[in-house]
Amino acid sequence: MNIGICGLGTVACGVISVWQRNQSLLTSRAGQNSVITHIGARRDNPACDTHAYTVSRDIFAVVNDPSVDVVVELIGGIEPARQLVMEAIAAGKHVVTANKALIAEHGDEILAAAALADVEVRFEAAVAGGIPVIKALTEGLSGNAIESIVGIINGTGNYILTEMREKNRSFEDALADAQRLGYAEADPTYDVEGIDAAQKLTILAALAYGTPLDASRCYTEGISAVSVADMTYANELGYCIKHLGIARATKQGLEMRVHPALIPKSRLIANVNGVLNAVAIHGDAVGPTLFCGAGAGAEPTASAVIADIVDISRKMACGSKVSSDVSAAPSEPQASVQAALHRVVPITDIHCAYYLRIAAANRPGVLSQITQVLSDADISVEGVRQHEHTVGAHTHTNEPVPIVLTTNVTLESNFRAAVAQIEMLDTVLQPVSIIRIESVD
Numbered sequence: 001m002n003i004g005i006c007g008l009g010t011v012a013c014g015v016i017s018v019w020q021r022n023q024s025l026l027t028s029r030a031g032q033n034s035v036i037t038h039i040g041a042r043r044d045n046p047a048c049d050t051h052a053y054t055v056s057r058d059i060f061a062v063v064n065d066p067s068v069d070v071v072v073e074l075i076g077g078i079e080p081a082r083q084l085v086m087e088a089i090a091a092g093k094h095v096v097t098a099n100k101a102l103i104a105e106h107g108d109e110i111l112a113a114a115a116l117a118d119v120e121v122r123f124e125a126a127v128a129g130g131i132p133v134i135k136a137l138t139e140g141l142s143g144n145a146i147e148s149i150v151g152i153i154n155g156t157g158n159y160i161l162t163e164m165r166e167k168n169r170s171f172e173d174a175l176a177d178a179q180r181l182g183y184a185e186a187d188p189t190y191d192v193e194g195i196d197a198a199q200k201l202t203i204l205a206a207l208a209y210g211t212p213l214d215a216s217r218c219y220t221e222g223i224s225a226v227s228v229a230d231m232t233y234a235n236e237l238g239y240c241i242k243h244l245g246i247a248r249a250t251k252q253g254l255e256m257r258v259h260p261a262l263i264p265k266s267r268l269i270a271n272v273n274g275v276l277n278a279v280a281i282h283g284d285a286v287g288p289t290l291f292c293g294a295g296a297g298a299e300p301t302a303s304a305v306i307a308d309i310v311d312i313s314r315k316m317a318c319g320s321k322v323s324s325d326v327s328a329a330p331s332e333p334q335a336s337v338q339a340a341l342h343r344v345v346p347i348t349d350i351h352c353a354y355y356l357r358i359a360a361a362n363r364p365g366v367l368s369q370i371t372q373v374l375s376d377a378d379i380s381v382e383g384v385r386q387h388e389h390t391v392g393a394h395t396h397t398n399e400p401v402p403i404v405l406t407t408n409v410t411l412e413s414n415f416r417a418a419v420a421q422i423e424m425l426d427t428v429l430q431p432v433s434i435i436r437i438e439s440v441d
């Protein structure tokens, strides 16, 4: 099997060097002699030895090479990646890609074309880098109805939140550090605003629930509003703040949301720190599972790309075909829930517990005013922190004092209405900070 690679950046160089290092191992696992033959790259990359391959400056030369069986798209972005992949499929070639944006935005079109052309399109590296979570969902857990997927699926965001919690650094300071270390792009919007995580969650939800590949259906909140104060109070209350992607089957439909969340410190996923990724999948038969590892980087991502190439090679060698149609993924949910799953539950209709941080006037009776508003909305308070040292320190000043509350589970629209009333109290001096609380298995 002849492999053509388009792009010669971080991941492509990882693929080439792991392939060169493990060549004999891969050939025996691939069931046939599989070799990289053609690279499409606008320029050389000093990190990569390509002398043994044909190198074309036009990436489309790889697609047009009749001897190439598998096109590995590693250029990223939407265009010309979409055109490249569609032309490869039309030419009867299998495709492997690490491009989450492409699959989350155009996956349905690409997979439909692949099914018609009877070729494979694989994208393990597009979600959680080196963690084989797509294989886990579609193969290892194929006997299960998937009840929920909860993931830390953006390493940059996890690094920033970890630095804030462990070193009391501000969001801006931790972000600057992530950029200096090469974890974050010069424009970090996709990572910190949750767009990247929403694209990955969309792919996982499509595999688990057969939903369309359309990232705009996912509710998305970033981490830029999370403060060191929230980290500290959450910690005192026994929680850790993580940026989560959550897909959950409910009777009302499918919840699909990306936002910061408090999770109990005792949970395994709460202890996944730095740039690591983790995906907790709850299946009805297996119960809770957790997959953890490197979500990015040249060789971890190459590990996933190569697994897809080897898989295709093995299938070709024994003449069989595995559907790349995600809606045919075997993890069908229970019939009662399935009908509702094509409806994405609006964020205002979810049920959740909440953390609130309120900047209040340093006056007696403020806490009871706030709890009265919550009680009138049928929301009970689970925990309260009114910082006595802070209150004491500000006894004779007009500076706000922080009141931190956690609630029981309630309807989000009900909670939002109560928060709007709390913000109208003349003793509440700033907009209330709210973060959802998730009890991950």
Ligand SMILES: NC(=O)c1ccc[n+]([C@@H]2O[C@H](COP(=O)([O-])OP(=O)(O)OC[C@H]3O[C@@H](n4cnc5c(N)ncnc54)[C@H](OP(=O)(O)O)[C@@H]3O)[C@@H](O)[C@H]2O)c1
Residues within 6 Å of the ligand: 006, 007, 008, 009, 010, 011, 012, 041, 042, 043, 059, 074, 075, 076, 077, 079, 080, 098, 099, 100, 101, 125, 126, 129, 295, 296, 297, 298, 301
């Ligand atoms: N890096 C990771 O850890 C990671 C993890 C998971 C998934 N991914 C995904 O893997 C893919 C590749 O990422 P990467 O980090 O390897 O990117 P990268 O280092 O920026 O490399 C991209 C490569 O593609 C080439 N390229 C880009 N646009 C092109 C065009 N229009 N025509 C020809 N060549 C073009 C670039 O060439 P020039 O150098 O000439 O610009 C470069 O060789 C992306 O889809 C990314 O989301 C990356």
